Amino acid sequence: MPEKDALVAIHGARGPRDVVITTMCAARDWMTLPQQPLDLVFVPSAMGHATSVGLGLALAQPDRRVIVCNGDGSMLMNLGSLVSIAGAGARNLVVALFDNGVYEVTGSQPTPAPGCVDFAAIARGAGFESVFEFSHLESWQTNVHRTLTCPGPTFIWLRVEPAVGVPGPRSPGPAGERARRFRDALRS
Amino acid sequence: MFTGPQIAELLEQLGVTHVVTVPDSTIGPWQAAIEQRERTRLVRVCREGEAWEVAAGLHLGGASPLVMIQCTGLFESGDAIRNVLHDWKLPVFAIIGYRSYLNQDTLPGDTCLVFTEPVLDAWKIDYHILTKPEQFGSIAEHFSACRAASTPGAIIVAEGGA
Ligand SMILES: Cc1ncc(C[n+]2csc(CCOP(=O)(O)OP(=O)(O)O)c2C)c(N)n1
Numbered sequence A: 001m002p003e004k005d006a007l008v009a010i011h012g013a014r015g016p017r018d019v020v021i022t023t024m025c026a027a028r029d030w031m032t033l034p035q036q037p038l039d040l041v042f043v044p045s046a047m048g049h050a051t052s053v054g055l056g057l058a059l060a061q062p063d064r065r066v067i068v069c070n071g072d073g074s075m076l077m078n079l080g081s082l083v084s085i086a087g088a089g090a091r092n093l094v095v096a097l098f099d100n101g102v103y104e105v106t107g108s109q110p111t112p113a114p115g116c117v118d119f120a121a122i123a124r125g126a127g128f129e130s131v132f133e134f135s136h137l138e139s140w141q142t143n144v145h146r147t148l149t150c151p152g153p154t155f156i157w158l159r160v161e162p163a164v165g166v167p168g169p170r171s172p173g174p175a176g177e178r179a180r181r182f183r184d185a186l187r188s
Numbered sequence B: 001m002f003t004g005p006q007i008a009e010l011l012e013q014l015g016v017t018h019v020v021t022v023p024d025s026t027i028g029p030w031q032a033a034i035e036q037r038e039r040t041r042l043v044r045v046c047r048e049g050e051a052w053e054v055a056a057g058l059h060l061g062g063a064s065p066l067v068m069i070q071c072t073g074l075f076e077s078g079d080a081i082r083n084v085l086h087d088w089k090l091p092v093f094a095i096i097g098y099r100s101y102l103n104q105d106t107l108p109g110d111t112c113l114v115f116t117e118p119v120l121d122a123w124k125i126d127y128h129i130l131t132k133p134e135q136f137g138s139i140a141e142h143f144s145a146c147r148a149a150s151t152p153g154a155i156i157v158a159e160g161g162a
Helices: A003-013 A024-030 A050-060 A072-077 A080-087 A119-126 A137-148 A175-187 B004-013 B028-036 B048-060 B071-076 B078-087 B112-122 B133-149
Strands: A019-022 A039-041 A066-071 A093-099 A130-134 A154-159 B018-021 B041-044 B065-070 B093-098 B127-130 B153-158
Touching: A003 A019, A003 A024, A003 A066, A003 A093, A003 A137, A019 A024, A019 A050, A024 A039, A024 A066, A024 A093, A039 A175, A050 A066, A050 A080, A050 A093, A050 B018, A050 B041, A050 B048, A066 A072, A072 A093, A080 A093, A080 A119, A080 B041, A080 B048, A093 A119, A119 A130, A119 A154, A130 A137, A137 A154, A175 B048, B004 B028, B004 B133, B018 B048, B028 B041, B048 B065, B048 B071, B048 B078, B065 B071, B071 B078, B071 B093, B071 B112, B093 B112, B093 B133, B112 B153, B127 B133, B133 B153
Parallel strands: A019 A039, A019 A066, A066 A093, A093 A154, A130 A154, B018 B041, B018 B065, B065 B093, B093 B153, B127 B153
Antiparallel strands: none
């Protein structure tokens, strides 16, 4: 399925109190959609760490659902974070993996073993409570709401096609100020 | 140099809600006492770079986290420190074990002694090194000063061997 369409499904299904963290191409595409104060566009990032920021937010805000839209290269860089998430019992955390098999932002070089990695098995093995896999847009669109509301931690493996020739994300503004606004939005 | 109950009680008094950590042989034994506190939760992570970013999420979510790692983990954490402290400007505080500092005669070859302070300086972390038990009060002092100024900071605890 096209990666942007897969993301649009999450945009439509997220609840008004949900936090959504996006990184890499998911961040780029998210910024083209209507924004909310509880969106954390994780640009600039430390590659691989969107899931860790998500864990911290999920622990600090246990009554909110936290959805992390991550890239496969980023996930591979911090696979241990799946174990940390499960170990911490972050039941309100959803990791949505946009697996396009490439490092799209840097020009679509292949990841070390594209098509060979069973991310569902890794998530299950790390101790995730609910694990899903979708390759077809219609099936994902039909099930997106159900999967987001399952007991977590939840891992959703989305097999997507990379966009061709689209530049990567740019930061939407000074990160320090955005952090302050985001923190305030969580308090209100 | 310090006991687990001493550290655990202090962190709770300082209002630390979460201690995000990977252990070493000095700070690891503090975990049991921290876990017994009611208002401070221990969060175990797999590598130290994660610890800074989990602390970032906790801070954004309104909690008061502290990172507790060894200096080896400081070396591992570079990109996360850059991102959390300098991109996002989050005032995360850390307690970092300084491996081999107290054993310089018996363990002169530990390169932690060569790199720890330059790396802290490179990341522009405002740190105090504690080498004696009598300096316990400096932890609260430095933590409170950093919190008042809303800036990051670290206490570096001198350790024996690995
Ligand atoms: C630690 C680190 N190594 C390398 C890079 C360079 N880099 C920036 S984006 C990127 C690719 C990200 O790939 P992925 O997470 O799969 O997301 P996609 O671009 O496919 O959306 C890389 C390798 C970086 N920013 N940080």
